[in-house]
């Protein structure tokens with residue numbers, strides 16, 4: 027059967043990169059005695075797939091991992107057994123059964139992600155003004171002006187090339203909550219917008235440039251899109267699974 | 271949640287931040303207020319190397335089993351972080367608590383190879399502990415060294431408060447108890463060192479005085495106090511089944527060298543190769559029960575989630591219960607998708623059969639360590655591997671489908687002639703011939719023979735401890751000769767040749783048989799910027815050359831100078847079981863090209879029989895190998 031686990035990544039574990047998190051789960055699933063299925067062949071390995079790699083330095087409340095396993099334990103046992111072998115900084119939130127269909131893979135489903143972004147102390151825009159003052163009294167008001175633009179053009183760098191892109195349509199939701207910026211951004215294999223990209227554009231809009239290590243980013247949730255009716259709706263990857 | 275010693279900004283700037291976080295599975299957390307002793311265990315090299323070391327895992331587990339002790343770890347910060355720590359004055363910290371190492375009671379440093387010595391100074395320096403033991407105060411940790419290089423601790427004598435000679439399981443409990451009771455009684459650091467020096471296996475360098483003759487050799491080596499023993503006795507575990515084993519080893523987040531469950535099947539080696547220090551200092555050979563190891567493998571695989579299990583020993587083929595153990599591993603571990611790796615196996619029908627079951631023949635290569643190119647030379651070094659054995663093994667392997675062979679040799683061995691050097695590629699040629707004798711249809715392509723040579727470094731407590739070490743120029747000439755000779759072989763296209771850098775070997779030779787006077791060279795070299803000497807990308811030869819020049823010390827005194835049989839060697843004050851008389855006899859026999867049977871064939875009365883354990887006791891009613899000193 028196909029299983030999806032949702033987990034939280036926090037604390038010192040934010041410094042562990044994606045590939046090492048994969049290794050971590052390979053070993054942790056074995057420690058927990060989860061009957062994970064292996065590929066055939068001379069050096070069998072677990073069949074598992076992560077929804078969307080989380081960058082080093084980011085924390086998250088909504089990470090997903092899918093894998094195949096043999097029957098023999100319940101959702102509750104799955105959560106318990108895994109949490110019993112986790113190190114501090116990873117917590118299993120749910121252990122659910124999902125559809126067997128290939129198209130239902132976490133990785134291929136991801137369409138959007140929620141983020142909470144804060145500025146590191148002293149790294150807010152407009153505070154350390156270098157000559158040019160921005161017109162809005164605080165970055166919070168400036169941020170809503172920034173979002174009101176019809177388009178937000180950025181240069182998106184990938185490994186191979188740079189390209190110009192209007193990211194405004196991919197910012198599905200954005201608001202300021204206290205000192206935190208909430209963002210719902212397009213994610214997944216088609217158009218993956220990182221929150222850093224949005225914030226860099228914001229700094230540019232203010233005529234400033236973002237220094238490295240200015241942001242604290244926390245991923246809240248990952249979503250799949252459901253087409254139907256007029257509007258696209260987003261449902262969390264977790265809600266596609268069921269308790270068993 | 272714990273706070274880290276390094277800022278987010280630093281951790282996101284440096285390579286592999288996971289090296290500095292702790293928090294690994296099975297890392298031990300305790301409340302520092304509730305323990306009496308805080309011990310920081312250090313492997314002075316990068317995390318990935320240090321985390322792969324079984325000895326540290328054993329001691330970490332042993333110490334943390336004590337309620338009164340919290341043992342943590344530290345490794346050498348890699349050069350990127352090293353630079354930032356110096357610039358920003360960040361003190362070296364232990365991984366578990368992230369507390370400064372300076373605040374600990376003990377800093378234990380394992381000394382696995384000479385080329386980590388500058389890293390030892392880096393550790394002390396970054397921790398903010400005075401480099402010289404003499405300058406430390408009550409507030410500083412006690413710095414204790416151990417591991418194979420502690421069998422000649424003298425080149426590090428100034429920097430350590432104490433050394434532990436031998437296997438840690440034995441005297442550490444007494445040492446920690448003594449530390450606690452000394453402190454409870456209000457005793458000073460000096461008081462403790464005097465007490466410690468009387469615990470078996472503990473050497474306190476500051477309590478011994480060394481004088482020198484005019485020719486630079488040692489005139490006397492004596493305790494400064496009549497209560498301090500003149501000889502320090504190596505510690506060893508008499509029954510490996512009675513000591514604890516780390517069945518919940520640390521599981522790192524990043525890939526390390528040894529990313530697998532390690533089963534230590536035995537300690538010591540019965541063979542008696544004359545160049546090999548491990549084969550002498552760990553005598554006698556002692557086995558761990560296969561039944562115990564089977565239990566450990568089950569427990570450890572479950573506790574770690576590792577996907578590979580490996581055996582650790584100097585010569586696995588000599589482990590008497592190998593067939594049972596291997597069968598068990600193949601049956602149980604193999605079923606759960608766990609790979610089995612079997613290093614240090616002699617190539618014969620048994621091992622090939624086993625290996626064909628556990629590895630992909632097409633991808634794996636076979637390793638032979640003839641160590642020398644001719645039978646004459648192999649007799650000199652007492653490597654009981656004949657050309658016949660090698661060729662037979664290779665032929666069997668080729669018939670079984672293997673086509674990759676790795677051959678390891680040493681250059682610069684005592685009595686070596688041109689014939690012996692040229693014999694190296696010639697042996698490779700004979701192996702290649704065996705391969706091409708197989709009908710074309712049955713072979714799988716070309717064979718690949720990789721010849722590697724390292725330069726021989728004479729080590730303390732071996733029969734070659736009196737030998738003169740080759741010079742750098744001569745080493746390079748010899749490597750060149752091997753290369754030339756290889757090009758003259760018929761099957762040269764199937765061969766490849768690598769050799770080690772000679773400079774590092776020469777330096778290793780200096781420190782391996784060095785004395786206290788080298789402490790100042792080491793300190794200078796460190797000041798000149800030498801660090802991570804075992805990493806070729808970091809090795810800084812000029813820094814070392816300058817250090818020798820500045821201190822007026824001639825490296826040749828330690829390397830190429832031949833020692834007389836009467837000379838007091840810097841490590842003579844250690845009693846490792848194996849007697850000087852035995853080593854001298856072996857040194858003489860090597861000159862006569864005579865081989866010595868191994869411990870199982872015929873006991874040689876080497877001196878290690880006094881421990882009355884292991885192979886010395888096997889199949890023998892009485893211990894016949896005593897009183898040979």
Ligand code: SF4
Pocket residue numbers: 553554555868869870872873874875876877878879880885886895
């Ligand atoms: S005393 Fe004999 S059996 Fe024991 S280690 Fe020495 S040579 Fe081997």
